[in-house]
Amino acid sequence: ExxxxxxxxHLVMGMTNKKSLKxxxxxxxxxxxWYKQSAKKPLELMFVYNFKEQTENNSVPSRFSPExxxxxxxxxxxxxxxxxxxxxxxxxxxxxxxxxxxxLTFGAGSRLTVL
Amino acid sequence: xxxxxxxxxxxxxEGAIVQINCTYQTSGFNxxxxxxxxxxxxxxxxxYNVLDGLEEKGRFSSFLSRSKGYSYLLLKELQxxxxxxxxxxxxxxxxxxxxxxxxxLIIKP
Numbered sequence: 001e002x003x004x005x006x007x008x009x010h011l012v013m014g015m016t017n018k019k020s021l022k023x024x025x026x027x028x029x030x031x032x033x034w035y036k037q038s039a040k041k042p043l044e045l046m047f048v049y050n051f052k053e054q055t056e057n058n059s060v061p062s063r064f065s066p067e068x069x070x071x072x073x074x075x076x077x078x079x080x081x082x083x084x085x086x087x088x089x090x091x092x093x094x095x096x097x098x099x100x101x102x103x104l105t106f107g108a109g110s111r112l113t114v115l
Numbered sequence: 116x117x118x119x120x121x122x123x124x125x126x127x128x129e130g131a132i133v134q135i136n137c138t139y140q141t142s143g144f145n146x147x148x149x150x151x152x153x154x155x156x157x158x159x160x161x162x163y164n165v166l167d168g169l170e171e172k173g174r175f176s177s178f179l180s181r182s183k184g185y186s187y188l189l190l191k192e193l194q195x196x197x198x199x200x201x202x203x204x205x206x207x208x209x210x211x212x213x214x215x216x217x218x219x220l221i222i223k224p
Contacts, residue, residue: 002157040123042214043158043202056211090157098210100145100165106157 003027006091006107013081014115021076021110023091031097032074033104034066037088049074050097081114088112117141119215121203126221127193135188135218137203145206147186149177152217153199161188161201190220198222 004025013019025032034046048056049068063085065077074091088111092104118140127133139147146165152158164170164179164186176189188201203215 002159004157040216042119042216043204043212045211048211056209100206100210101163102206102210103148103160103163104150104158104212106159108155108157 002105002107004091004093004105004107006089006110008110009108010111010113012113012115013078015081015083017081018077018079020078021089021091021112023074023076023107025072025091025093025105025107027093027105029093029095029105030071031094031102032068032071033092033094034074034076035090035092037090037109043090047076048097055097078112081112083114086112086114117205117207117213119203119205119213121201121215121218123216124219124221126223127190129193129195129222129224131193132189132191133193133220135190135201135220137186137188137215139184139186139203139205139213139215141184141205141207141213143208144181145210147177147179148204148212149186149188150202150204151199152202158202193222195222195224 031050036044046060047066067075088109090109091107121137149161150158162177169178174191179186200217202217204212
């Protein structure tokens with residue numbers, strides 16, 4: 001256990017479904033992140049929240065919608081996804097954004113398959 | 116632009132030493148990270164280098180040369196549990212990490 005918990009660990013959905021990924025951290029961190037990890041590709045930053053405010057939206061399609069109700073919880077709402085969105089979605093947290101020595105703590109990820 | 120390069124896959128023998136290289140191109144420099152990721156698990160922090168030289172942490176060491184845009188992770192006395200992907204990353208000008216694609220390390224008995 002890293003202190004960052006993601007649910008569900010596995011999700012299969014059709015292109016017309018709506019689902020949500022949940023992330024919770026118990027580390028007292030103030031920054032939370034969503035990353036997409038595809039096979040043999042670098043981690044892609046999707047969204048960053050710092051003290052509940054969104055500070056990065058890395059040109060992510062609107063079919064991905066983040067929500068950060070407080071510093072401990074982060075959601076990724078999914079709707080009308082495409083098969084190419086199948087990937088491992090990683091949540092991470094850090095003390096706060098904006099310094100070089102900013103160590104990220106990751107969750108184990110949610111493996112998403114879009115049929 | 117910014118770019119991180121590392122080998123896709125490496126194979127080594129249990130008990131041996133392996134060096135995983137990472138080269139980077141960035142505008143400005145705010146340090147370099149190494150993370151370890153076992154299959155199906157979360158990436159976990161290994162090291163952060165901001166000054167030139169070698170930093171040792173038990174069986175793992177990380178080296179940085181800022182003038183050459185180069186780092187390596189050195190793993191000694193390899194164990195089967197070291198089979199994992201090793202990710203190199205550097206912060207951009209907004210301190211968001213730019214990641215390499217990872218090096219999958221396979222340890223053979």
